[in-house]
Amino acid sequence: MTSIKKTSVNYENKLQLGSECAQVYAALMLGGQWTLAICCHLAGGKLRFGELRKKIPAITERMLTLQLRKMETNKLIVRKVYAEVPPRVEYELSESGQKLIPILIQLDNWGRQHQEYLQQHA
Amino acid sequence: MTSIKKTSVNYENKLQLGSECAQVYAALMLGGQWTLAICCHLAGGKLRFGELRKKIPAITERMLTLQLRKMETNKLIVRKVYAEVPPRVEYELSESGQKLIPILIQLDNWGRQHQEYLQQHA
DNA sequence: TATGGTACTATCAAAAATGTAAGTATTATG
């Protein structure tokens, strides 16, 4: 199954959660397993499908496609297709996606701090 | 199923993702569907189990328990049990969890901005 | 005519997350 079922309780919950507070809405936008990883790599500039695949070796083509589609739908990224053969497709952060970068940097710092915190209190 | 299977590819992927960059690690910490919502409510101070349940009406007792347990394991929150009857349990953000608050505020702002961005580019 | 390169898509299966409903332990109070 690739898309969420619009009659499920889970779907209702996600809607409600997203409208409750905006950070939860944000989390829904950023929620895929690979979404943040993709954002990180795109923070350095536009990349082609194949380049992303090389930068994230563990991801399968299917998951990369799915995540990119979702991110495109959510307008985190912009997809540019060039009419060439072999095909060329480039992905880059949208205007709104770029505004995430400083937050990602802070999350990065927090993550490091928290890892230390965990070790100290183990 | 309640806990991740330590022999699965998915588990390997999460480990690898988490060690790749710290913001992805952070996202794993914050990843549950209700985790951020709980953090938001605890940002205002400690709360009892039943209080949290009232503040997040859609959550079930089971999910609230699971999320709180995970957050406790990850040391985002601290759980205090009082030896009383009927029982009393209080949850509050850990020292490290409190450091998330400014980031949550920024995420909140970004979320609002992004909602507008989506509407403008619909 | 066969091959290669790119960015996918389709199908099926497995795993993970979440939801539903019912039950538990404790003791004060009526």
Next chain:
DNA sequence: CATAATACTTACATTTTTGATAGTACCATA
């Protein structure tokens, strides 16, 4: 003795996400 209040736990079902594998379309080039 029955009930109420609180914070859970258990068993099971459903939904959602992710993985594995194979195949497609396009056209330049050998």
